[in-house]
Amino acid sequence: MKSLRYYLCATMSHTHSPDSEFQSPPAIPDIQDASAPFDDVRADIILRSCDGIDFRVFKNILSVASPVFADMFDLSHPPSANNTRETRHGLPVFVLSEDARTLDRLLRFCYPVRSPQLKNLGDIRLLLEAIRKYCMDVFDDHLNHALSEAIDRDPVAVFAIASRFELGDIATKAALRTVWLPFSLLNSPEMKHAPVEHILLLMQFHALCGEAASAVTMRRDWFIKCPLLVEDRRFCDWCCVADASGSSWWGNRTLWIALQKEGQSLSCHPWFNAAKPLIKTGPPCFYCGGPSVTSLAAFKRCFSNAVDKAVATVPVPKF
Numbered sequence: 001m002k003s004l005r006y007y008l009c010a011t012m013s014h015t016h017s018p019d020s021e022f023q024s025p026p027a028i029p030d031i032q033d034a035s036a037p038f039d040d041v042r043a044d045i046i047l048r049s050c051d052g053i054d055f056r057v058f059k060n061i062l063s064v065a066s067p068v069f070a071d072m073f074d075l076s077h078p079p080s081a082n083n084t085r086e087t088r089h090g091l092p093v094f095v096l097s098e099d100a101r102t103l104d105r106l107l108r109f110c111y112p113v114r115s116p117q118l119k120n121l122g123d124i125r126l127l128l129e130a131i132r133k134y135c136m137d138v139f140d141d142h143l144n145h146a147l148s149e150a151i152d153r154d155p156v157a158v159f160a161i162a163s164r165f166e167l168g169d170i171a172t173k174a175a176l177r178t179v180w181l182p183f184s185l186l187n188s189p190e191m192k193h194a195p196v197e198h199i200l201l202l203m204q205f206h207a208l209c210g211e212a213a214s215a216v217t218m219r220r221d222w223f224i225k226c227p228l229l230v231e232d233r234r235f236c237d238w239c240c241v242a243d244a245s246g247s248s249w250w251g252n253r254t255l256w257i258a259l260q261k262e263g264q265s266l267s268c269h270p271w272f273n274a275a276k277p278l279i280k281t282g283p284p285c286f287y288c289g290g291p292s293v294t295s296l297a298a299f300k301r302c303f304s305n306a307v308d309k310a311v312a313t314v315p316v317p318k319f
């Protein structure tokens with residue numbers, strides 16, 4: 001038997017249009033049973049997901065995990081949104097707004113079974129919603145850990161989720177990691193769940209990092225440690241040219257060209273490795289042979305350090 005409450009759950013999620021009264025009601029799937037361990041015939045209540053899956057569970061276990069569940073399962077309360085007084089298999093049915101996928105993971109946290117693997121960031125967001133709704137803060141650490149582990153994989157999505165749930169430390173770590181992405185990739189389906197002011201702060205932070213990283217190519221203070229750049233001396237009559245900015249530094253022609261290109265690249269992608277492919281040796285010099293592989297690697301290290309230090313000076317917003 002399909003409950004009225006379940007019907008309402010399904011219809012409330014349907015987008016109404018002015019002529020919706022003339023449309024057919026949305027199809028309601030048949031109620032199905034969850035798989036083990038939520039099919040135990042010894043269970044004493046049923047939790048029904050909003051997509052029509054019944055989970056047979058033990059209310060004592062869930063009542064310990066969640067004061068909200070404990071209150072919900074008190075049958076002395078009058079019928080409510082969750083408790084419709086419907087029964088199935090002789091057990092009271094409680095209708096929840098979570099879908100079966102989220103409910104399955106939530107219940108596995110409560111049960112003495114292996115904790116669910118949390119790789120999908122959408123799942124983590126829905127679970128964070130659920131554990132807050134049901135006051136199950138005891139599982140925060142587990143979800144925060146899963147969220148932190150995903151920073152390298154998808155920093156923008158992690159930032160969005162952490163911002164939504166006011167997880168400032170994780171949002172900050174994710175924001176710092178976004179400099180590994182170009183500005184054009186600062187998007188994710190999860191961003192629509194983040195506070196707009198935090199999204200703007202992230203964009204501003206990334207842009208400021210880009211400015212700081214790009215400015216490194218205009219500075220000359222870090223040249224002192226670079227083996228390919230020499231002050232006040234033209235070391236090769238063929239490939240060595242003066243700094244076009246008017247400083248006293250001399251260097252290989254291709255190096256100056258690369259620095260100019262990197263300035264543009266770093267402004268929207270403030271991560272040295274993004275510019276690395278631009279730094280190449282030019283054609284071998286007939287007179288001096290051009291930059292050696294070793295000296296070029298040393299130059300990249302100097303450049304990388306200067307970029308990292310410049311980006312590190314950008315104040316990180318409070319998320």
Ligand SMILES: [Zn+2]
Binds near residue numbers: 236287
């Ligand atoms: Zn040369």
